[in-house]
Each structure stands twice: as structure tokens, then as C-alpha cells.
Amino acid sequence: MEILSVRDVVKVFGDVRAVDGVSFTVRSGTITGLLGRNGAGKTTTIRMITGIFFPDSGVIDWGRDDQRNFRDRIGYLPEERGLYKQMNVVELLLFLAEIKGRRGADVRRSIDRWLERFELGEKRGAKVEELSKGNQQKVQLIGTLLHDPELIILDEPQSGLDPVNMVLVRNLLRDLKNEGRTILLSTHMMGEAEKMADDIVLIHRGKVVLDGTLEQVRASFGKNTLHIDFEGDGAFLGELPTVKHATIVSNSAEIALDEGADPQRILEAAVGRLRIRRFELASPSLEEIFIGKVGADTLQEVA
């Protein structure tokens, strides 16, 4: 069942078509990854969904089975975080719930539960400015979830987090999904999206260049990608014949092959010069798919 469907949405700022006819749907109980590099139009799309911007044209359709105002049905964690620093944690959370139309004893109970879950129980009376940055992010995340939103929208939830908190967020998203919640996750980190998303929507320069379930997307690109782990200098791998494109990071490489190429030739060439630890023919990673889709010219832009 679809919670949200975005149809042919356009937003123009001056001469820039920031979002240029984007359409996709979010299925209930799934994590949808909204992917693309910085500036692709993800945040603008999200701001139209959250009602901050009106689309110049197109429709944001919330269905009709829930009579609540759409603003109350979403929990939104913006990319640029911000909280009232002078308020104490509980007051702030009560306020955030109140502007979503929720108040009373069950909100207080819910706050207690969430604070325990994030190990912030002792900080409940502290001022926000006294918390560490990581804890402030947790508080904002609680504020996003407190009113039991039908759709949780997270814009780059992992930006600025240390590895420990990154895992924490990843686990939280998995838990939320297991609880049956629906999440729209915007990120430029393809690897993270690959670990979590059920559906993906790939945006480039304001347009959707690819969408579908993760499985479909990967299957459609076939098993023509080599994943090689090795010891030695693997720079030459990219120069080999039949290699369409290679991403080489110190001791591992992901190599996209030309149509009909024989992976065996690559193995033969590599064995003589490198110590091979892994050699696997598999589906391409999202990163590879992305690069394959929008062209290598964006590599520089991504970097």
C-alpha cells in the first residue's frame, strides 16, 4: 500500500530547475532510499513533501485514509539540525510533540521510553546546549519520532555522526522498519542506503534516473561486476582490455566489464601481478550503478 505518491513535481529557483518532474511512491512499511549526490534535488523534493515549499507544478498525494493534517502525519529530521538550545530536554520534546498536535500524559510516557532507549534518561532535565553534539542529534531524532508519525522523513541522518552513532542510527532504522513504520531516507551515502533500503529512487540534476526495489535495480544490471580484493599495486586493473570502468580503493577494486567480456581474462592478468584474496562476480553496488547511470563525468563532481 502506498502512503505517499509524488507525481511530476517541479520546483524552479531562478534559472535553476532544482526539481524537474520527479515522481515516485513510498510503500507502507518499507524504507525508501532517496539517493543522489549533494545538490541533486533531494532536499528540495523533501521540502515540498513536508510543506515547506509549494511545488511550482505537480502533486504530492497523501491518499485519503488518514484524516489528519499531512503535517501531523510526518516526522521530519532536516539535514541541518537545529534545536532551541536554552530549553531543557523534556520541555523541548513536549513542545515538538505539541506542534504535531500531541500532548498529555501519553506523550510524557513516550518521552520517557525514548529517552531510556537512547540512554538519555539522566539528561532529561539538562539544557540542550549542555548536551554533546551526538546527544543533541539523538534528542532531535526523538522529537522526530515522538508523535508516532505515519511517515518518517530523514534527510542525511548519518551526516556528522561518528561510526558508533552511525551504527546506532542504522539499527534504529531497522528496528523502526520491523515495527512496521515507513521511512523515507535521503542520503548521498550509497553504501548505507544499500544496507537499509527496500526501494530506491535515484535523483540526478532534478530528475529521477532510476527507481524500483533494490533487488530489481540490481538484477537489471546483471552479474557483470567483479569484486576483487588483493595485495599489491592494482592501478593497472583499470587499463586492462574489456574493462569498462574500475573503482580502485587501496586493496580492493570494483570493475565493470564490457558486454560479453570474459572475467577469466581479468583473473589471468591479475594473478601474475597481485596476490588475490577474493575474486567474485556479482551484481554491481549502488555506487557502481549510480556511476554507470549518470556517467563518469560526475565522478569529479562527487569528489
Place this chain on the structure above:
Amino acid sequence: MNKMLAVLKREYLAGVRKKIFIVMTLLFPLFLGGAFSIPIFMMGRGLGAKNVAVIDGSGQLRTTYATPDEISKAAGGAAGSMHVEYVDAKSGPDVDAASKPYLDRLIDDRNRQKLDAVLVVPASALDSSDAELKFYSRSAADIITQERLVSMTNRGIHAHRLALRGIDEKEATKLLASANVKSVQLSKTGEEKKGGGGNLIAGLLLTGLFMFPSFIYGLEIMRGIIQEKNDRVVEVLVSSMTPRQLLTGKILGTALIGLTQVAAWLLIASIAAAYGGAMLAAGGLNLLQFLRPSMFAYFVVFFILAYLTYVCIYAIAGAACNSDKEAQQLIAPITMIMMLPWFLVGVLITNPDSSLAVGFSMAPVFGPMTMFLRTLVADPPLWHIAVSVAVSLATIALFFRVTAKIFQVGILSYGKRPTIPELWRWLKVA
């Protein structure tokens, strides 16, 4: 509505808990009280016991200074006494020479018999109409002593001149008695209004109150809006409510803080006034007979209108700018324009029914303050007041819309301050 109230409540509580609020609430009346009581205290000292010397070249005026003068009688004796050291300089060679040692005592701070003033009466004072009295003092501001001493002396001179023409002293006193003045202000219907002077002073004080809270809390809301944009809290807020709800809550919340403060000030003032009034009542004076209750009713109405108008103007500046500095540059000239009625207060209160005053009182922004001034000193027709209130309400409603629109577009715009044409475009687009 509930969301707006949530924002209002948050703004209000955050505001009244700030140190600046508590400090301002307590310190301002103290400051104002000081500003008023210090000059009064100084004047009181001016009215206190004075040592003066009169060097009388005519030698005829000794009896003049023997009785207390009328000014100190009028002040109920509270003004303090004046001790006059009379010197008959008629027999001496020359008045100026005779006054020399007394002038020395005026200058010499260490002299135990220090004088506060010296009055020199020339020998010709009784005969010549262009004789000159000379009043010496250390303080140019000691006008009260000068006034008292000179009027005493003149009465003495007049009495003597009359005596020389055969009018006896009792008769002369009757002839010279001056009539008291009681000033009465009439309303349009011909009724007497209660004491004009007291109302005017209290009214001007209240008019001053139009500005301080407006400017303080105007700046506060301007900073609040800018800070919210910079902290990006706003993105969470406007994804939860409309910009209109957010702004209404913010502006009304901040407005309430200012009103709380003014209410606290008025409370402190009325406690002080009740205390002072009780003191005066004990002395036989009823303070309330000088003050019109209608003045306070007008004050509340026009203060709220002025306050909301000013605060909205600051809110617009806050919505249009990205930093405090930019906003202050933008708001400085606007503030000067907003204060125009205050700069023109002299003209407005002396000509409260002139076309300038009437025009100002019904104009947006200037209306509330000017209209309040007019109600103080004159009796403007009710329809003037109604038009003024209506114009102000319309202005405030318009400002709310403009602020909300600029805010909505401006919130998520980065970079430099928008130019006027850009602002205009925002207004049309949003």
C-alpha cells in the same frame, strides 16, 4: 490554533525566564524613579534653608525681611526657610564696597558662615525706576532662591514707594496682594477636566512607555527570527505548521512578554503612586483628583496597537535579513521614521487639532502614539479615535501577512540580504 498557542507559550516562557526580562522589569522603574526623584531632591535642597545677605544701600528695607515670604507660606512651609542677614549700607561709603566681605563669604567654601547668595540693593532703589538689583550666587540654577528674594525685595520697595505717597502699610499690603491662578481645562461639552498639568506629565511619561518596550522587544523578536533561521529550527517548525501560525505565535508571544513587563511597571508605579498618594493625602492633597481614569484606558488601547505595529516592523526586518548586523542597518532608519510623532511631540500637543496632528493620528504606524497625545491634551471626536484604531488594526493585519510571506520565502534563502525589488518579488510569489 493549538500549534500557534504552543509557539506562543514557548516564546513567552522562554522570554520571561531570561535574565534581561527580570533585570529590565525591576531596574527600569528604579532608573525612572531615580531620574525623577533626583532632580526633585536637588530642587528640594534648593528650597532648603538658605543663608543669604542683603546689602541695602537705601537702608529702608529692614522690615521687609522680618516676616516669612508668601512663597514659603504657599509651599506649606515645607520648602524650608531662608535666613536673611540684613546689612544697612546707607551710612557706608558705597554699596559695592560694603558688599565686598559678603561676596568673599559667598566664594569661600571653608567659611563656617558661608553664604548661598548675596543681593545688593542700590541706594537709588526706592526713588529711581531704573535702579538695578544685583543677585550674586554660586549656582546659576538657584532660580528659586533668586525668585523668592527678589520678589520679597520688590514688594518691600513697592510698599515703601506707596508709603512715600502717603498710603499706610496695611493699605499697601492689600493693594499689593496678588491673585492666585487655578488652571482649568475644558472638554468639548464644556465640562471641567481634572487638573491639566498633572495629566500632561503623566501622559508624556506613558507616551515614553510606548517606545521602550516596543524597541526592546522589537529587537528581541527580530533577533529571534534571525536566530531561528540560522539555527534551522525553523525547518522543523514550518514542516509542522503554516508560516502564518508560526509567526502569529512568535509575535504574540513576544508581544505578551512586553505587555507583562509594562503591566509590571504600571503595577510598581501604582504602588509607588498609592504610597505617595497616601503621604499626600495625609498632608491634605488627593492625587486622584489630578488624574483622569480615561487616560489609562486610552493608554492601554493605543499602547497595544502601537506595540503590535512596531513589533511587526521589526519582525519584517528579521524575516528579510540573515544576520543581526544587516537587520540593524535596515531597521535604524525605519526606527527614526517610526519615532516621528515623538520628535514632533511639542508641535502635536500645542496644536492637537491641527491638520498635521489629525493626519498623523489617523495614519498607519504614527497613529496610536499621536492619537494618544491628542486625547491627552484635547478632546478629539470619537470618530477620529475609531478611524485611528481601525487603521492601526488594518496595518497590523497587513504587516502580519507581509511578514509571513517574506518569512516563508526568506526562511530558507541563504546568502546576502535581499534587495527591495527582490523583497517585492517575494511578496508577489509567495
